[in-house]
Amino acid sequence: MSQPLRLGIAGLGTVGAGVVKIVRQKAALLETRSGRKVEISAVSARNRDKDRGVPLSDYGWEDDPVALATRDDVDVFVELMGGSDGPAKAATEAALKAGKDVVTANKAMLAHHGQELAQLAEDNGAVLRFEAAVAGGIPIIKSLTEGLAGNEIERVMGVMNGTCNYILTRMEDAGLSYDEAFAEADGLGYLEADPNLDVGGIDAGHKLSLLSSIAFGTQVNFAGVELEGIGCVSIEDIRQAADMGYRIKLLGVARLTGRGLEQTMTPCLVPASSPLGQLQGGTNMVVVDGDQVGQIVLRGAGAGEGPTASAVMGDVMDIARGLRVTTFGQPAATLKPAPAAKATVAAPFYLRLNLQDKPGAMAKVAAVLGEAGVSIDRMRQYSHDDQTTAPVLIVTHKTTRSALDEALAQMGATGVVSDDPVALRIEEV
Amino acid sequence: MSQPLRLGIAGLGTVGAGVVKIVRQKAALLETRSGRKVEISAVSARNRDKDRGVPLSDYGWEDDPVALATRDDVDVFVELMGGSDGPAKAATEAALKAGKDVVTANKAMLAHHGQELAQLAEDNGAVLRFEAAVAGGIPIIKSLTEGLAGNEIERVMGVMNGTCNYILTRMEDAGLSYDEAFAEADGLGYLEADPNLDVGGIDAGHKLSLLSSIAFGTQVNFAGVELEGIGCVSIEDIRQAADMGYRIKLLGVARLTGRGLEQTMTPCLVPASSPLGQLQGGTNMVVVDGDQVGQIVLRGAGAGEGPTASAVMGDVMDIARGLRVTTFGQPAATLKPAPAAKATVAAPFYLRLNLQDKPGAMAKVAAVLGEAGVSIDRMRQYSHDDQTTAPVLIVTHKTTRSALDEALAQMGATGVVSDDPVALRIEEV
DSSP, X not given: OOOOEEEEEEOOSHHHHHHHHHHHHXXXXXXXXXXXXXXXEEEEOSOTTOOOSSOOTTSEEESSHHHHHTOTTOSEEEEOOOOSSHHHHHHHHHHHHTTOEEEEOOHHHHXXXXXXXXXXXXXXXXXXXOGGGSSTTSOHHHIIIIITTTSOEEEEEEEOOHHHHHHHHHHHHHOOOHHHHHHHXXXXXXXXXXTHHHHXXXXXXXHHHHHHHHHHTBOOOGXXXXXXXXXTOOHHHHHHHHHTTEEEXXXXXXXXXXXXXXXXXXXXXXETTSTTTTOOTTEEEEXXXXXXXXXXXXXEEXXXXXXXXXXXXXXXXXXXXXXXXXXXXXXGGGOBOOOBOOOOOOBOEEEEEEEESOTTHHHXXXXXXXXXXXXXXEEEEOOOSSSSEEEEXXXXXXXXXXXXXXXXXXXXXXXXXXXXXXXEEEOOO | OOOOEEEEEEOOSHHHHHHHHHHHHTHHHHHHHHXXXXXXXXXXXXXXXXXXXXXXXXXXXESXXXXXXXXXXXXXXXXXSOOSSHHHHHHHXXXXXXXXXXXXXXXXXXXXXXXXXXXXXXXXXXXXXXXXXXSTTOOHHHIIIIIXXXXXXXXXXXXXXXHHHHHHHHHHHHOXXXXXXXHHHHHTTOSOXXXXXXXXXXXXXXXXXXXXXXXXXBOOOXXXXXXXXXXXXXXXXXXXXXXXXXXXXXXXXXXXXXXXXXXXXXXXEEETXXXXXXXXXXXXXXXXXXXXXXXXXXXXXXXXXXXXXXXXXXXXXXXXXXXXXXXXXXXGGGOBOOOBOOOOOOBOEEEEEEEEXXXXXXXXXXXXXXXXXXXXXXXXXXOOSSSSEEEEEEEEOXXXXXXXXXXXXXXXXXXXXXXXXXXXXXXXX
């Protein structure tokens, strides 16, 4: 029988406690499957005295995660603290330099430092795995890195922030305003300490940038993700979208083209009856198009104790079994730099404008769209109590974002459009 | 740089030719990802002269797959011949005995001989992988064996035979009879040489038995799969199901309970709006419920050159990367024997009877159901041209299959029911 695999777990929040529970309660199962015992040597967290619902007295304690990461009795450093820099990064680096394997759920750290950390792991004969960082319990990192390794990946797409999806779902189901749904999500503890990480699309953008790297063999380029949060989505947009058979989702799409790496994480309209449209609440979905496999769709819980701990344990079990893969599926030095490119794929767009109630106003808007080469598929103007502006909805024919942006820039100069227009891409998935 | 990984491919049908194409066309990509070259040393098929659309003159040729499997210049034997016994089994055994790794798409061989072949692989330090055997391009074997290794699996469920799904979809969409849709699928080359493998549920049953083994750590027990093909499904059932918001799918469900291993592969009603209900044509879906991860759903093409070759290459790339896992996720000797048990989970059932047009006939049917403890949720009796019998549809409240079988057995004795009743489980997924 092989030596036990000894874990050091830093961060004992919901996920950390979940990992401890699995290791304690499933010891026999884990040993049967991996051929060796999986044990915990020591743990670390900010507050030693907090009751986390799991007994910790069997394990060593370190106040300093760096000390934990480098303990002689730790084979795998499990980083569940979060934060792109600070203690998480320091401890991860210390572990890798000491030749210890690292399992992390930290998308922010990898989105910002993935390239250097992957290289550091390789230089020290260690592996750095992060299944739990993307789409919770869905085994998307493994599927993309290993299962689909015979494919050239054409596109990766997904709904990967459960909190945003919860807010959008509640707006539609309960008729809440964005602010009301936001407050509800906050009250339920769904939001990050900095809510903009969620609603600004940053967290989901981190995840997309990691998937892109694996899919296209490119260096992680989070700065190149075109980010737009869900704060611009009004209940009116939700209702209009529903009326036309669509739902609004914070959707990430990544493609590598001759022009560069196109990564967008923006609110989009998707058909209400499509798999993406039917996602409710905190459920995540990732859609991968490969040149051989066609389209693969994976769905599951995007967060929560059990699902995230399941993903952490998947990585731990790989290491216990001796399955060692490079962080992004190929040696870090072979990952190509990927300059960001504006998305060029043509798509229909949904536009909502407040048009001033003046003769010829609509003609001016139509002219601006026409000059930019954007043609109109459908349009609705609504009656309005307000005497000065009228809401107008436009669905365009397929156009590029840059043509649309040109039209939107010109629209301000017409003097007939109040407020900034809302423009959301329609993905016919 | 490591030594090249050298393949010997037996069987050059659609999938075999697809694998050859990937190895030829993606040589650089495969080498970057795995860190070594992936090459083909030799191939084998029944007919050397057939044009398969790929150049084969660079490779050695063996008429005998056993000779191919044991060549000195073959590291991995890729078995794509099919058939549970005969040359496929002989060559697989020869390869494993020679310590060579085997990648196969052969569900029938593994469903019948998985236990002994897994043991043979381990005894010889070889691995035997079979991602392509289940659900085409969907990386379900990898997800279940590795990604979800920290879970106790509670249920595995899926639509895993594209041909059956095609026939059922065409019956609904085009209003074809079963025989017409069957003939259409046959004309398109979708059916196995022995069509009963498809429409009898045997092929899908093979797949389910393999998933059960991984999920529950049990010996493959294909003989224990309760099989019912789609031949009993009439266009009338399809229409009635649609009327009530359901679609009929050939659905596999496996659970391990205290009583034993419950495996059913039977036509079921699923909500038309559910992910399973929305599957069209040849698309497959596997649903896994884990105690930690909750529900994970994977969807993709269940067959075809690209998807199946993608799965084969996933296994090949694992081996190239040195990722070595036991066949069913734990040592063969630790797989528990799994006696088959009748499914005991209560579910609503759909019943279709032809009731003789006699006074008191319905009362007799209702009495028989009541005596067996089966209560009626909804019932419809239709007007009928035929003067002697009337079609009656019943949806029961939740009941067990055994209670229902008891009622059905008694129903014959009433003398008021013509023909055998159709009874299909309703899965509210």
